[in-house]
Amino acid sequence: xxxxxxxxxxxxxxxxxxxxxxxxxxxxxxxxxxxxxxxxxxxxxxxxxxxxxxxxxxxxxxxxxxxxxxxxxxxxxxxxxxxxxxxxxxxxxxxxxxxxxxxxxxxxxxxxxxxxxxxxxxxxxxxxxxxxxxxxxxxxxxxxxxxxxxxxxxxxxxxxxxxxxxxxxxxxxxxxxxxxxxxxxxxxxxxxxxxxxxxxxxxxxxxxxxxxxxxxxxxxxxxxxxxxxxxxxxxxxxxxxxxxxxxxxxxxxxxxxxxxxxxxxxxxxxxxxxxxxxxxxxxxxxxxxxxxxxxxxxxxxx
Numbered sequence: 001x002x003x004x005x006x007x008x009x010x011x012x013x014x015x016x017x018x019x020x021x022x023x024x025x026x027x028x029x030x031x032x033x034x035x036x037x038x039x040x041x042x043x044x045x046x047x048x049x050x051x052x053x054x055x056x057x058x059x060x061x062x063x064x065x066x067x068x069x070x071x072x073x074x075x076x077x078x079x080x081x082x083x084x085x086x087x088x089x090x091x092x093x094x095x096x097x098x099x100x101x102x103x104x105x106x107x108x109x110x111x112x113x114x115x116x117x118x119x120x121x122x123x124x125x126x127x128x129x130x131x132x133x134x135x136x137x138x139x140x141x142x143x144x145x146x147x148x149x150x151x152x153x154x155x156x157x158x159x160x161x162x163x164x165x166x167x168x169x170x171x172x173x174x175x176x177x178x179x180x181x182x183x184x185x186x187x188x189x190x191x192x193x194x195x196x197x198x199x200x201x202x203x204x205x206x207x208x209x210x211x212x213x214x215x216x217x218x219x220x221x222x223x224x225x226x227x228x229x230x231x232x233x234x235x236x237x238x239x240x241x242x243x244x245x246x247x248x249x250x251x252x253x254x255x256x257x258x259x260x261x262x263x264x265x266x267x268x269x270x271x272x273x274x275x276x277x278x279x280x281x282x283x284x285x286x287x288x289x290x291x292x293x294x295x296x297x298x299x300x301x302x
Contacts, residue, residue, distance in 0.1 A: 001064060002062070005026050005061070005062040006024060011045050020049075020212075021210070023212065023213055031204055033205070035190070035206050036290075037207060046208070047081075047189075047191070049068075050063065052068065066078070078156050079158060080156070081158045082146055082149045082158065092132065094133060095130060097148060098119070098144075098151050102115065102152060115151055116129075116151060122180075123143040125144060140170075142163065142165075145162070146159075155187060156186070157188045161191055175197070175201060178190075178201065190202060204217065229292060230257055230285070231257070232257055233258060234254055235279065235281060236254070236281070243273065257286060
């Protein structure tokens with residue numbers, strides 16, 4: 001069974017804007033899946049359709065084999081959703097925001113409070129439970145939205161930019177918790193502009209461009225399809241622009257960028273430079289590999 005099955009979904013807004021143009025997408029049960037695309041590519045529209053906030057123009061969308069048009073309420077009970085924007089009352093207490101969400105699923109308050117405790121503890125919010133949401137930092141508010149989305153014990157968690165504006169330490173803490181939920185069996189659909197996040201967390205990825213899915217597959221396989229990876233090197237003084245087939249882009253007297261092909265190794269590059277009397281003092285990838293693939297596709301090179 002697929003957690004999400006989307007076939008030939010089209011969305012045309014009243015203004016005439018075609019946000020989705022025949023999207024096909026399948027996400028397996030238990031997957032941790034990244035949906036990537038530039039702003040305006042159609043990611044949020046697709047999520048809106050899956051969650052019932054946006055009416056599609058045509059096509060079919062199913063959540064665990066439930067057609068969202070035929071039984072949206074049944075599909076929604078299986079989902080937890082974390083939107084991009086904060087959409088809770090900032091004057092309400094943290095515990096009340098979570099418990100009230102449970103009420104929408106028919107969960108009594110006493111049961112909701114029991115469920116909330118382990119969730120808030122796992123997200124480091126338990127000590128803040130009696131504080132109004134406005135007292136939380138931006139990162140803590142993001143965690144509160146995740147806690148609220150989990151209160152109905154969903155088997156599908158949809159996260160739309162869940163770590164936007166969150167500092168590095170909090171972001172990694174959220175990563176750990178999401179990985180734990182995925183290992184426990186929760187299917188997760190993630191959209192993010194932090195591509196290192198997608199590479200670190202996700203097993204499968206789809207890239208959407210201009211309302212169409214243009215690339216999909218395992219993260220490992222797609223990264224392996226790259227023709228080259230760019231490295232930034234700190235070297236002894238360098239004056240040449242090409243050595244034994246390597247094109248060298250000079251940043252300053254001691255910093256260069258070099259593309260290493262899929263059939264080459266970093267050791268090959270270092271050895272070639274050493275043969276020419278150039279000592280490599282430091283070496284690191286430029287960006288991450290998924291980011292490089294993403295930019296290649298967006299620029300129409302793949």
